[in-house]
Amino acid sequence: MERSSTAGPVQIVSITDDHKFVLDEKKLKEILYHKRAQGKKISLVSIAGDFRKGKSFMLDFFLRYLRAKDHKEWMGKENEPLKGFDWRGGAGRHTTGMLMWSEPFLMSLPSGEEIAVLLMDTQGTFDSNSTVFENAFIFALTLLVSSVTVYNIMHNLQEDNLQHLSFFAEYGVLALDAYHTSPFQQLTFLVRDWQFEYETPYGFEGGEDILSDRLQIRANQHRDLELVRSRLRQCFRKVNCFLMPHPGLKVTNRRDFDGRLGDIEKDFKAQLNAFVPELFRSDNVNFVKEINGEFITSTQLFEYFRSYCAVFASGELPSPKAMLEATAEANNLAAKAVSKEFYIRAMEQHCGGDRPYIHPNQLDVLHQEVRRQSFEKFRCARKMGGEQMSQNYQQELDNEIFELYVNFKKHNDSKNVFAFSRTPTTFILSMIL
Ligand code: GDP
Numbered sequence: 366m367e368r369s370s371t372a373g374p375v376q377i378v379s380i381t382d383d384h385k386f387v388l389d390e391k392k393l394k395e396i397l398y399h400k401r402a403q404g405k406k407i408s409l410v411s412i413a414g415d416f417r418k419g420k421s422f423m424l425d426f427f428l429r430y431l432r433a434k435d436h437k438e439w440m441g442k443e444n445e446p447l448k449g450f451d452w453r454g455g456a457g458r459h460t461t462g463m464l465m466w467s468e469p470f471l472m473s474l475p476s477g478e479e480i481a482v483l484l485m486d487t488q489g490t491f492d493s494n495s496t497v498f499e500n501a502f503i504f505a506l507t508l509l510v511s512s513v514t515v516y517n518i519m520h521n522l523q524e525d526n527l528q529h530l531s532f533f534a535e536y537g538v539l540a541l542d543a544y545h546t547s548p549f550q551q552l553t554f555l556v557r558d559w560q561f562e563y564e565t566p567y568g569f570e571g572g573e574d575i576l577s578d579r580l581q582i583r584a585n586q587h588r589d590l591e592l593v594r595s596r597l598r599q600c601f602r603k604v605n606c607f608l609m610p611h612p613g614l615k616v617t618n619r620r621d622f623d624g625r626l627g628d629i630e631k632d633f634k635a636q637l638n639a640f641v642p643e644l645f646r647s648d649n650v651n652f653v654k655e656i657n658g659e660f661i662t663s664t665q666l667f668e669y670f671r672s673y674c675a676v677f678a679s680g681e682l683p684s685p686k687a688m689l690e691a692t693a694e695a696n697n698l699a700a701k702a703v704s705k706e707f708y709i710r711a712m713e714q715h716c717g718g719d720r721p722y723i724h725p726n727q728l729d730v731l732h733q734e735v736r737r738q739s740f741e742k743f744r745c746a747r748k749m750g751g752e753q754m755s756q757n758y759q760q761e762l763d764n765e766i767f768e769l770y771v772n773f774k775k776h777n778d779s780k781n782v783f784a785f786s787r788t789p790t791t792f793i794l795s796m797i798l
């Protein structure tokens with residue numbers, strides 16, 4: 366796969382010292398509007414969980430897999446340092462927030478259709494000053510925008526890991542009731558440094574045993590967790606779990622360890638080889654991002670990012686109901702963005718920069734027809750939030766299209782002036798030269 370030398374992790378969401386979330390729209394747009402991703406369905410694979418638990422390290426293996434020409438020999442050379450997302454914590458304060466790989470990767474679905482694959486790293490906070498909200502926010506946004514979320518945990522799958530999910534279960538139930546489709550796609554628990562291999566083997570099978578055990582409802586358990594336990598498998602289309610061995614003492618203890626395979630335990634590499642290709646299977650129906658039962662493109666994803674961040678801007682985790690509302694808003698915004706894009710593209714084909722001047726009446730007829738088609742597109746998109754919300758957004762779409770039309774008109778008129786002045790200009794130029 367072609368790749369530029371400047372590819373790297375890009376911070377798209379950061380958290381300020383006074384605990385505010387800032388979405389870097391410009392940087393996110395550069396990634397999501399990348400020409401390689403244009404118009405394509407997407408997959409967003411993210412990793413979330415506590416700080417310093419090997420998340421970025423794991424992501425760098427995802428990168429290797431995505432870059433490999435041959436998916437049988439993807440892991441790389443024995444003595445090659447592991448690069449990409451920065452995985453060596455170091456002494457300084459780690460940046461909190463979300464980082465996305467600067468370039469989408471291309472993968473083919475079984476049908477031959479190409480999709481754009483995006484990778485996202487998240488950094489939780491680890492200092493005592495930070496609020497629970499920061500972690501909850503990062504986790505919430507990750508689950509909402511990703512098709513596959515890897516929830517990275519150390520040693521074992523425990524009560525508090527499930528506790529983190531109770532908010533989402535509640536939101537999920539609301540969404541299921543309202544729209545009859547589960548709001549989240551795949552959640553993969555990745556247990557690192559699994560120590561009880563003699564009881565439960567590494568890999569997805571052992572993981573399934575642990576997961577079923579933890580999701581069982583027993584008499585003496587915390588009531589709060591009952592909803593999570595009973596609904597988790599409903600709210601997520603797919604929940605699975607993978608048990609990963611310890612990577613070996615060279616990885617955890619040696620200061621000069623640079624990520625080379627030669628220093629990593631055999632067991633770990635064997636399981637990596639089982640885990641990564643399975644996670645990126647393009648025939649997994651949950652791999653491709655869907656919202657409200659529709660595949661979305663990267664430009665639509667951009668709108669979802671914006672809306673969700675706006676909802677979280679208050680500094681409090683919204684209620685599940687407010688979340689649902691936000692999803693519906695985002696849904697309409699995304700549909701509007703697609704319809705608007707359609708209008709721009711269609712108009713540019715006929716009267717864009719390189720097209721000749723056309724008569725204003727003809728331009729108006731063209732505008733009316735493209736506007737009609739754009740509305741049609743908006744109306745056909747499956748939207749949440751009901752008729753009233755959809756009408757408001759259609760009105761906005763109409764206003765924006767009108768503004769665009771005014772600009773197209775102006776531009777067209779300027780070509781006309783140019784047509785008149787061309788002869789004298791060329792004439793004068795030929796005199797001078
Ligand atoms: P992150 O903060 O979760 O992104 O963690 P990093 O990927 O930066 O890794 C933190 C440290 O954990 C590094 O020194 C890695 O070498 C080490 N590490 C990577 N994978 C594992 C693992 O599976 N188990 C353990 N115990 N350490 C790991």
Ligand code: MG
Pocket residue numbers: 417420421422451452486487488
């Ligand atoms: Mg990290």
